[in-house]
Amino acid sequence: MSTIPLTPAVSQLPTPFIESTRAVFSAMLGAELGLTDTCRCRRFHSPFDVSGVIGFSGSIKGMLVIGMDKPVAFAIAEELLGYRPTDIDAEVFDMVGELANMIGGNAKERMGDANVALGLPTVVSGQSYNIVFHSDNQLYLLCFETPWGPISVEFGLK
Amino acid sequence: MKVLVVDDSGVMRKIIIRSLNAVGVTDVVEAGDGEEGFVQFQAQPFDLVLTDWNMPVRNGLEFVTDIRRTGSKVPIMMITTEGQRSQVILAIQAGVTDYLVKPFEKESLRAKLDKYVPV
Numbered sequence: 001m002s003t004i005p006l007t008p009a010v011s012q013l014p015t016p017f018i019e020s021t022r023a024v025f026s027a028m029l030g031a032e033l034g035l036t037d038t039c040r041c042r043r044f045h046s047p048f049d050v051s052g053v054i055g056f057s058g059s060i061k062g063m064l065v066i067g068m069d070k071p072v073a074f075a076i077a078e079e080l081l082g083y084r085p086t087d088i089d090a091e092v093f094d095m096v097g098e099l100a101n102m103i104g105g106n107a108k109e110r111m112g113d114a115n116v117a118l119g120l121p122t123v124v125s126g127q128s129y130n131i132v133f134h135s136d137n138q139l140y141l142l143c144f145e146t147p148w149g150p151i152s153v154e155f156g157l158k
Numbered sequence: 159m160k161v162l163v164v165d166d167s168g169v170m171r172k173i174i175i176r177s178l179n180a181v182g183v184t185d186v187v188e189a190g191d192g193e194e195g196f197v198q199f200q201a202q203p204f205d206l207v208l209t210d211w212n213m214p215v216r217n218g219l220e221f222v223t224d225i226r227r228t229g230s231k232v233p234i235m236m237i238t239t240e241g242q243r244s245q246v247i248l249a250i251q252a253g254v255t256d257y258l259v260k261p262f263e264k265e266s267l268r269a270k271l272d273k274y275v276p277v
Contacts, residue, residue: 027261028173081172095169101212102261105239109259118239120166120214 014038014140014155017064020106021144021153024099029079036150037143046129048152049073050088052100053131055119060111062137062157064104066096068149075148088125097121103153134158159275160185160203164195164221165210165237170260174208174237177267181275192221199225204232206274211238211249219252226253233274237262 018035025031048067056062068076073092076099078084085092100121108116133139137156144151161183165171171188178186187202189195193216195209207225211218222234233255240249241259249257258270 024261027263027266077169080169082176091169094167098167098169101167102239105241106261108239109241112242118212120212 014142016107016110017103017140017153017155018142019110020103021066021142023106024102025144025146028102029076031079031147034145035142036145037141039141040139046124046131046152047127049127050092050096050123050125051131052096052098052121052123054097054100054104054121056104056108056116056157057119058117059113059115060108060157061134062155063131063133064100064107064153064155065131066100066103066151066153068096068151072146072149072151076146093123093125097123107155159183159205160187162187162189162195162198162204162207162209164189164192164208164213164218166190166213167210170210170237174267177264177271180264181268181271183271183275192216192218192224195221196224199230200228207232207234209234209236211236211240211245219249222249222252222254235270235274237267 022033025033046067049070050073051065051067053063053065070088073096074085077092077095104118108118133156136158139156142153161178163171163174163186175186187198189198191213209218209221218236235256236249236254237258237260239260246257256270258267
């Protein structure tokens with residue numbers, strides 16, 4: 001992935017997404033997340049097994065993608081549901097989509113703009129796919145360490 | 159006590175049902191959107207309705223409006239990512255009794271449920 005380090009001038013832009021990701025994991029899973037990296041990037045190429053995607057429309061347009069590997073998804077599912085899936089099934093899809101939904105919704109609230117709407121989440125499985133954001137979007141990558149392994153939250157907004 | 163849980167996320171329905179079970183409620187009916195939820199609502203009496211807002215087919219706000227149009231006074235709790243004040247006001251105007259913003263801590267949901275679950 002082609003990346004650009006964050007400069008102080010743009011370092012505040014991801015704040016609602018950092019806070020919303022931490023809030024979702026703290027409230028729903030009792031987990032504190034470490035932010036291991038933030039950067040601007042030119043395109044999104046997922047290295048993860050499963051990704052949840054949710055769109056923003058209205059006065060802020062764009063997309064948010066949360067990505068994680070299977071063992072992380074299974075561990076999170078176990079925390080939420082009380083049992084551990086053995087494959088990326090409909091329930092894991094649903095869970096990753098719901099995480100995207102909650103992170104996007106919470107970030108929307110933190111941005112304080114009532115004229116923003118969220119779509120319904122979509123989930124993608126399999127590695128090495130590209131997601132192409134609108135060329136006008138400012139694209140950011142946030143890398144977190146959860147108690148179960150790494151996840152990423154990528155978003156492109158304009 | 160019979161509870162209707164309406165959310166397009168099966169995982170979220172399971173999380174909510176786990177909390178209901180933890181406060182002693184086991185008679186739960188699930189629906190995946192507002193249309194399916196309203197079919198269930200008309201088919202049998204409920205003591206409490208828990209619903210999401212953003213759902214396909216028929217959203218939670220439309221579902222709540224449908225219920226109130228029947229004249230029902232059943233308590234309805236909306237559990238949603240829509241946390242802005244303007245949205246909460248819209249929901250209350252539609253007839254929502256209680257409101258919980260996702261993400262929520264298990265304790266917050268249980269505290270809300272305690273208000274409706276008989277001791």
